[in-house]
Amino acid sequence: MMNWLPDFMFYALIGGIGLAIISAPLGVFMVWQRQSYFGATLAHSALLGISIGLFLEMDLTLSVIVISMLVAAMIFWLSHFKQLSSDTLLGILAHSSLAFGLILISLQDNIQVDLMAYLFGDILSINEIDLGLIFLTSLLILLFYAQHWQALLNVTLNPELAQVEGVNVKRVQLLFVLLLAFMIALSMKIVGVLLVTSLLIIPAAAARRLSNSPEQMLVYSIIIGCLSIISGLLVSYQVDLPTGPSIVMTATILFLLLLLKPQENN
Secondary structure, eight states: OOTTSOHHHHHHHHHHHHHHHHHHHHHHHHHHTTOHHHHHHHHHHHHHHHHHHHHHTOOHHHHHHHHHHHHHHHHHHHTTOTTSOHHHHHHHHHHHHHHHHHHHHHTOSSOOSOHHHHHHOOGGGOOHHHHHHHHHHHHHHHHHHHHHHHHHHHHHHOHHHHHHTTOOHHHHHHHHHHHHHHHHHHHHHHHHHHHHHHHHHHHHHHHTTTOSSHHHHHHHHHHHHHHHHHHHHHHHHHHTOOHHHHHHHHHHHHHHHHHHSOOOOO
16 A cells, blocks of 8 residues: 555545546547436436335445436437437436436435435545446446447447448447446446546547547547546645545546647648
8 A cells, every 4th residue: 555645545546547447438439429418317317216225125226226227228218219309308317317216205204325425425435345346347348348349439420321331239329328327326326426427528528629539539538537536636635625526627627728729630
């Protein structure tokens, strides 16, 4: 262990960097496919998962994972109804799941759970088990992209052409949204909705300003995410600010600085 760094900061640093690394490949496709609101919808559905878990007296982490993946599958299914635009669909599911969750919670007495921990998390509370879960998630994401990177690129650029070329478009898209839902739900209790969704969207959006290829965007997204984690933790530790918001603030500042960077003409 690093003597100059307290144990809780060391775990937060390792866990945060791990989270930034596994968020990058999912985030870049969210940005490319204009599905940034998808993460926010899953975040709202987390409250429904918590309320159902409390109602059924089951493990809350398992309940959140199951409900998030069911909502993701529902989004995928409903997206094939062309009468609804994607932003309308996500808005309906986000607010309805939040409403149902709040209703279920209001019907229960003596709730013994800290909802704020799930919604905003505490990266400083990461322990060895949480690091193991982050490592498990990284393995799943690595396996998925090892098999489907090119197919997912083709689907993102032109789904019809990808279908003609033999790509099972629906299967690839479904696997992607389920993996994204699993990652958000699993990370939610560790670092909270605020940090997870921010690490998915902001570094990828910032990396887009620097990139000329999908692979470059992935690498830059990882770098920006890791810089946000390290800088945010240091600011939080030195100035005594909330850790999650400090990381999001740092990522936002990096995004704004890159947004002001003149775009090179190729």
